[in-house]
Amino acid sequence: MAPVSVVMVGIGGYGAEYVAALDRLPLEKIRLTGAVEPFPTRSCAEPGLSERQIPVFPSLEALFQAGCEADLVVIASPIHHHISQSMLALNHGCDVLCDKPLGASIQEASALIRAREASGHSVRIGYQWSYSEGIRSLKRDIQAGRFGGPIRMKSVCLWPRTLAYYRRNDWAGRLRDVTTGRWILDSPLNNALAHFLHNLFFLLGPAVGLSARPLEVTAEVCRVNSIESFDTVACRARASGDVEVLFYGSHATQDSYGPRFELEFEEAIVAYKTPVGDVKDEISIEADGRRVGIYPSPNAGDHFAKLTEAVRAVTGNEPVECGPEAAAAQTLCMNGVHESISEIPTVSSTLRRRSVQPDRYWIDGLDGDLRRCYERGVLPSEAGVSWAIKGQTIDLVNYDHFPTSENHA
Structure with missing residues (x-):
């Protein structure tokens, strides 16, 4: 061959x-x-x-x-x-x-699905956790009802970024391309941390190749860096079955933390914590206050399993588990986050901190604020965080174009 x-x-x-x-x-x-x-x-x-x-x-x-x-x-x-x-x-x-990520707008995602159908060829999106055995096994067990119905899914990841990160090209931190006007919507939510928002919807997906669709989202964002977009985000989405989906992410904390996720079901809690000290690199299952099982870490194995699968699929009958339909949930939620916020606030200079080695800004107290919000399952405004402004709740049930105002113009 x-x-x-x-x-x-x-x-x-x-x-x-x-x-x-x-x-x-x-x-x-x-x-x-x-x-x-x-x-x-x-x-x-x-x-x-x-x-x-x-x-x-x-x-x-x-x-x-x-x-x-x-x-x-x-x-x-x-x-x-x-x-x-x-x-x-x-x-x-x-x-x-x-x-x-898949792209910048839900209408582009729909266009790609149509193009794929017309072509007869396959499209895979490279969210590497979705190609790991641990995540795929967990998803199969969720679909089979092993833990009872889902109640709440949440994830947090705090990954500081330097000024060089935002200066490395002409699109980092931008909402639109300066030349073409095309949407970029670069942010933690639609770039480095997109994996972890996608993962929540992917695990809730009703079938292979599908994610749960967010039905609504409410967001709170801010920035400390001199960018168009935001460098910090918290959002609460709802998926079918009234499942609450919470995400917290930032490039403007003092220290790194996560990724972590916790999935609450009727009969168990499934959790992953980035290994530190005695914490093992595995996904744990707890029921009735005791550990009853594990899955392999989502980071176990080859991070480029997505590539070897795509190569195999050219000559074989390989099912697509993470295609545009699955990845579009993250795009839809991210679009809703941008619709939820009327403007992106820059934090007060009294909260702005800067280091030289490495050269970066961070928001004073943000590490603890977002970690506490994650633990409690609340948005920053609900916890009294000073910079937080609660956004509108955006209905995503029939949402098919970003931004809505452009679609109705």
């Missing part, structure tokens, strides 16, 4: 890690036929590609125009290119693995 021909879109940043992962696959399995990168000399992967005479093109359009072959297109480009490049790849008869 001929090796699967692969094109890599985006070889800088995380894309370079995809290139390294492709290089670890057996030569008889895959053949990297080309790459796309508008600034190839900035990538640590470029010298290796040049040495192997793998062509690098400035755009996916240019690659296809040059006649480059591809069974599978792997996309690790900026957020606002994910869906348009995925659709272009489908139109050229390719399967797609697109890294997280």
Whole structure:
């Protein structure tokens, strides 16, 4: 059998890690036929590609125009290119693995699903926890009713980011692309921490390949960095069955914390805590106050299982467990968060703190505030946090266009 021909879109940043992962696959399995990168000399992967005479093109359009072959297109480009490049790849008869998040708007997500259906090819979204055995086994048991009905799902992740993080490109922290006006909606919720919001809806999904759809969301956000978007967010969503879904995330804390999640069911509590000290790297099940079982850590195994699955699927009948339908729940909730807030407040200078090594800002007291809110299952405004302004509750039942005002204009 001929090796699967692969094109890599985006070889800088995380894309370079995809290139390294492709290089670890057996030569008889895959053949990297080309790459796309508008600034190839900035990538640590470029010298290796040049040495192997793998062509690098400035755009996916240019690659296809040059006649480059591809069974599978792997996309690790900026957020606002994910869906348009995925659709272009489908139109050229390719399967797609697109890294997280799915995109910036729910209408784009719907367009991708339609394009996939018309093409007859597959699309996978690279939320790596959704490819782990621990998460997939847990989801199967939730579907089977092992723990009774779900009541509340919550997750927290506090990952500080430096000023260099927001200066690394021309779209970090932006709401729109400065050139095209296309939505980006970059934020913790739609980039680095998108995994953990997605995971809550994914685990609630009623079937393989589906996530639970958020029915409404209320949000509170703020920022300390000089960006358009927010660097701190807390939100409460509702899913079918009146399940409460809570998420807390920030790039503006003093210290790292998480990711953690806690899933409350009628008959058990399932929880994951990032291993620190004596905490084991595993998902635990507790019932009646005692531990009754575990699942493997969502970080166990190969973080690029998503890639090997996508390669296998080109020549085999591999079910898509994390496609655009599953990933769209995060997009929908994220769009609702932006609709919920009338403006993004910048915290008072009295709360702003700065370090030099590393060079970054943080919000004084935010670490404890968000951790306490997570433990109590409340929004910051409900806990009396000074910067918190409660947003509107946004009905997402028939929501199909971001922003709503643009759709009705």
